[in-house]
Amino acid sequence: MLTSLLRQLVQGLSPVPQVIEQLYTEHEKKGTRPSREEVMKALHSVTTVYSRAYIVVDALDECQTVDRARTTFLKEIFSLQASCSINIFATSRFIPEIMKNFKDCIRKDICASNDDIRKYLDGSMFQLPGFVTRSSELQEEIKTKIIQSVGGMYVPSFSHGTGMRC
Numbered sequence: 001m002l003t004s005l006l007r008q009l010v011q012g013l014s015p016v017p018q019v020i021e022q023l024y025t026e027h028e029k030k031g032t033r034p035s036r037e038e039v040m041k042a043l044h045s046v047t048t049v050y051s052r053a054y055i056v057v058d059a060l061d062e063c064q065t066v067d068r069a070r071t072t073f074l075k076e077i078f079s080l081q082a083s084c085s086i087n088i089f090a091t092s093r094f095i096p097e098i099m100k101n102f103k104d105c106i107r108k109d110i111c112a113s114n115d116d117i118r119k120y121l122d123g124s125m126f127q128l129p130g131f132v133t134r135s136s137e138l139q140e141e142i143k144t145k146i147i148q149s150v151g152g153m154y155v156p157s158f159s160h161g162t163g164m165r166c
Contacts, residue, residue, distance in 0.1 A: 001063070001073050002039045005055065009046045019045045040076055047084040055080075060092040074101050117147050 010020050023042055027034055034042070047053050055077055057063075063070040078101075081088060091110075092098045121143045125133060132138050 001069075002036065002043065002076055003034070005077075006039055006043050006046065009043070009050070009053065013046070013049060017046060017049065036072070036076070040080070043076075043080055044083060047080060047086055051085065053084070053086040055086055055088045057088070057090040060090045060098055061095050071097075112150065114147050117150055118143060121146060 006020075010016060019042055023034055023038060057077075060070070060074075063073060065071075077086075077088060080086060090102070125139050125142075128139075128142075132142065
């Protein structure tokens with residue numbers, strides 16, 4: 001994810017910073033990938049070019065927890081924020097570990113209304129098997145059960161940025 005973030009930040013620059021060209025050339029010759037430390041050094045270098053940068057992370061709760069990937073990612077982007085002028089906006093379902101990382105941040109709970117869920121499901125019914133698409137009664141039953149089981153699930157979003165209390 002950090003490499004993807006670096007790529008996105010570099011795409012907006014012309015010419016490509018020399019530090020990025022050197023990193024690319026070095027690893028292309030060896031057939032290797034940059035280490036996390038090299039990527040972070042490059043991220044710090046690239047973000048200083050921007051007067052303001054925003055990192056948007058959607059569905060943070062879906063980030064892998066194997067090998068502490070999510071924890072490491074959060075640690076690194078918060079480190080980047082501490083040294084550069086960036087803002088962080090993230091969405092996630094309620095997971096205590098994630099909530100703890102954003103405890104002093106601006107938070108907005110987003111709840112799906114039954115109408116929103118129904119509209120989404122209406123647009124997805126065509127993907128179901130033919131026996132379902134041919135039966136409006138069965139489709140309605142499926143939609144009703146899904147809406148009941150979702151129970152207004154919400155996705156908290158967090159804003160963590162310069163000038164805020166985070």
